[in-house]
Amino acid sequence: MAVNSSDFSTPPLPASPLPLSSTKENLTPFGSKIAELNESRSELLGRIQGLKQDLQSWRSKLDIQVKVYRDELSELKKSLNTEVDQLRSEFQELRTTLQQQQEDVTTSLRNLGLQDVSGDKKEGQETQDTVVEENGDKESNVSTKEFGTKEAES
Template identity: 80%
Template sequence: MANSDSSPSLPQANPLSSKKENITPIGSKISELNESRAELLNRIQGLKQDLQSWRSKLDTQVKVYRDELSELKKSLNVEVEQLRSEFQDLRTTLQQQQDDVTSSLKNLGCKMSQLIQKMPRLKTLREMTKTQEPLSSSNKMMLLLA
């Protein structure tokens, strides 16, 4: 049996050397994956910062627009109130003018009525002037007022 120990045998593969060969590619893959992971984390962090910055800018812009809209609304409300007041003044003025015109028309109607009542006297006055000497203006007034 001692001979069997010294007999030439097939070369045995060294288990440690094959593990080292296998470990080296795995180690480099792990380091590549770690680098890739670090790059992705950095990109994600950058994207998060960009998103936060974008949100902040958007919030600021929304606030500015809201403030502008609020100011425009106030300004429009003031203008609407001014227009209402002006229209009310115009309505009052027009009503007063309408009342004045109505009153003037009534007065004119009364004067025309008086004039119509005096028409027979005017006819008489005309007939008298045709047949007689011309009347003085004071006599004409006397006839008209009678």
């Protein structure tokens, strides 16, 4: 089989090379585009730098504000604890005073109750003596004792 020159296609060679002026014209738009991109890049980097500074400033202000709030909360906590301790102390004093008053009232009531009981016993004995003298009967004597004792208990 014979190889035909038409089987291998090779592009035809240009008649003349491209002139230098046309390549410079083609490069000029790229150069201006690169200059614009560099300018945009610089502008964006400046904005990013400004945003970083703003963020750092906000963080700093926020840290200061948090510290101030923590200090205030700490002071409030100390104040609250002091007031709570004071209230506990006052309530303990009130409790002690109330217990003392309750003991005093209980003692007073016992003293009054003992006087009433001893007074009732004396009255019961007088009644008993009177009944025994009048009746001379032992059964009536026992019943008056029970009556006097019941009065003393109530």
